[in-house]
Amino acid sequence: MLNLIWLVLLASGIVVAAWHGNIEVVTKAALQAAHDAVEVCINLVGVMALWLGIMKIAESGGLIRVLGRMLRPLMVRLFPTVPPNHPAMGAIILNLSANVLGLGNAATPFGMKAMQGLQEINPRPGVASEAMCTFLALNTSCITLLPATIIGVRASFNSANPTEIVGPCILATATSMTVAVTLDYLFRRRNRRRRR
Amino acid sequence: MLVNALNTISQWAIPFLLLSIPLYGFIKKVPVYEKFVEGAEEGFHTAIRIIPFLVGMMVAISVFRASGAMLVFANLIKPITELISAPAEIIPLAVMRPLSGSGVLGMATEIMRVHGPDSFIGRLASVMQGTTDTTFFVLTVYFGSIGITRYRYSVLTGLSADITGFLAALYLCHRVFG
Numbered sequence: 001m002l003n004l005i006w007l008v009l010l011a012s013g014i015v016v017a018a019w020h021g022n023i024e025v026v027t028k029a030a031l032q033a034a035h036d037a038v039e040v041c042i043n044l045v046g047v048m049a050l051w052l053g054i055m056k057i058a059e060s061g062g063l064i065r066v067l068g069r070m071l072r073p074l075m076v077r078l079f080p081t082v083p084p085n086h087p088a089m090g091a092i093i094l095n096l097s098a099n100v101l102g103l104g105n106a107a108t109p110f111g112m113k114a115m116q117g118l119q120e121i122n123p124r125p126g127v128a129s130e131a132m133c134t135f136l137a138l139n140t141s142c143i144t145l146l147p148a149t150i151i152g153v154r155a156s157f158n159s160a161n162p163t164e165i166v167g168p169c170i171l172a173t174a175t176s177m178t179v180a181v182t183l184d185y186l187f188r189r190r191n192r193r194r195r196r
Numbered sequence: 197m198l199v200n201a202l203n204t205i206s207q208w209a210i211p212f213l214l215l216s217i218p219l220y221g222f223i224k225k226v227p228v229y230e231k232f233v234e235g236a237e238e239g240f241h242t243a244i245r246i247i248p249f250l251v252g253m254m255v256a257i258s259v260f261r262a263s264g265a266m267l268v269f270a271n272l273i274k275p276i277t278e279l280i281s282a283p284a285e286i287i288p289l290a291v292m293r294p295l296s297g298s299g300v301l302g303m304a305t306e307i308m309r310v311h312g313p314d315s316f317i318g319r320l321a322s323v324m325q326g327t328t329d330t331t332f333f334v335l336t337v338y339f340g341s342i343g344i345t346r347y348r349y350s351v352l353t354g355l356s357a358d359i360t361g362f363l364a365a366l367y368l369c370h371r372v373f374g
Contacts, residue, residue, distance in 0.1 A: 002335070002347050006256050013259035016268055025262050033258030037251040041243055048239030056235025058217045061224035099329070101209060111334070112242050112341045119342040126345055133350040136338065140331045141357035146205065147326030153305050154322055159313035168368040169326035176328050176361035183356050187349040 044108070051109040055094065064090030078138070078181075079131045081121075088117025092135055099142040111139060130191075134184050141180035143173045242341050249340025253332060257295045266291055282366055283317050289324060294331040294358045301325065320369045328361035 017026045058064050068075070068090045075093070076084050091114035098107035114135060122129040128136075147169050154162035221228045260266055270287040277287055285307060292300045304321040311317045331354035339347060 002351055005351070006252065009256040009260040009265075012269075013256075013261075013263040013265045016265040017259075017263035020264055026259050029258040029262035030255045033254040034251050036258075037254040038247055040254075041247045041250055044246075045240055045243040048243040049236035050239070052239035052242075053232035053234075053236035054213065054217050056231045056238075057221035057226055057228050059235075060226040060231045061217075061221040063217065063220055106210070106213075108337065109239055109242075111338055112246075113238075115338045115342050116242070119344075126343065128339065128344050128346060128348045128350055132339075132344070133348060133353065136334060136350045137353045137357065139338075140329045140334050140354040141361065142329065144326050147322075149301065150304065150322050150325040153301075153308060153325075154313040154318075157308045157313045157318075159318075162313070165319060165322040165326060168323045168365065168372055171368055172323060172327045172361055172364040175364040176357045179360040180353055180357035183353045184349075187353065191349070 047106075048109045048112070051106050052113060055091070055110065055113065059087070059090065064094070067093050078134060081129070081131050082118070083121070086117060086121065088114050088120075088131075091117055092138075096138060096142060099139065100145050107139075111135075130188050133188070134181075137180040137184040138177070141173065141176040143177055144169055246337050246340040249336045253336040254296075257299075257332070260295075261292070261299065280363070280366065281370070283320070285311075285317055286320055286324070289321060290362050293324065293328065293362065294355060297330040297333055300330070316369065316373055319373050320365060323365040323369055324362060327365050328358050331355060331358055 013029075014023075014026050017023050055064075064087070065085075068085070071093055072084055075082075075089050079089070079092070082088060091110050095107050095110035095114055098110060115132065118129060118132050118135065119125065122132070145166075147166065150165070151162050154165070218228045218232075221231065266288060270291050273291075274284070274287065277284070277290075282290070289300060289303045289307065292303055304325045307321040308318045313319070313322065331351075335347060335351065335354065339345075
């Protein structure tokens with residue numbers, strides 16, 4: 001599916017540019033984006049190192065285990081294929097907590113750490129496991145309690161009430177999260193039935 | 197008042213974590229600095245590993261946007277968006293939402309500059325910005341970091357969540373601010 005989306009994005013862009021007679025835009029956009037992608041990753045190096053370093057301390061002190069135990073009833077239902085004491089569970093909890101608080105750049109390192117943990121127990125490396133799909137569904141649709149960036153943008157344009165959007169944001173993300181978790185569950189069931 | 201409280205929370209969240217976790221580790225007799233470096237090294241390798249995946253995805257998205265293909269696509273789905281009474285200016289933002297986080301923030305900022313943050317479209321853009329993550333970035337980076345190449349149904353789940361988030365944002369804005 002992603003192969004197709006990737007190809008369509010690229011091919012339709014080139015066709016439209018040619019149609020408009022400014023094909024040189026494609027070259028410029030492609031080269032600039034390739035450059036920017038590396039820059040994003042390089043900028044990520046520092047943030048990743050910082051947060052995974054802090055997480056290692058929390059893990060060694062047993063803090064993540066405590067957190068995991070508190071949320072265990074919920075986590076074992078969401079991730080039935082992951083052993084309850086697996087370190088991936090702690091990373092998933094940290095990732096979702098960071099997302100809920102709107103700390104985007106802290107969420108990414110925890111998310112990657114969680115994926116690495118899930119990969120250890122993936123029966124088919126190279127293919128996304130059920131737990132990975134559930135984690136991504138939660139992650140991309142996660143409830144946001146504090147959309148800090150956009151509140152800042154609104155305040156900078158002198159909004160009369162910059163935080164008035166918080167309520168609708170929480171409700172909208174709650175809806176999309178419910179749909180994502182439900183769909184993930186339905187897809188998982190369908191796939192299992194097919195494999196039988 | 198509430199703005200101040202939220203700002204204070206945002207300002208303190210990271211310093212608080214940076215203080216409390218190492219302090220907790222120290223009390224639990226963890227060699228805090230050594231463990232930090234150990235974890236940081238893992239972070240370093242992970243960030244480098246995702247470069248090829250991100251290059252591939254960002255090039256395709258950038259060509260799609262810069263060529264004007266995104267606007268063509270937005271026009272194609274216009275009949276549907278008129279049916280659900282979504283303002284025309286918001287469509288590129290909705291199309292961009294799953295593709296690029298920085299791109300969508302730029303577009304939302306531009307909408308607020310032109311229409312004002314307290315206009316209907318400004319509020320809608322704000323709620324959409326606060327709703328759902330950039331699905332393709334998350335997919336690319338997370339699966340890329342562990343070498344997963346078959347994403348299975350997760351693309352479909354993520355995109356459905358994005359569409360739901362958009363519809364919910366639209367509905368709620370009509371109800372609350374309409």
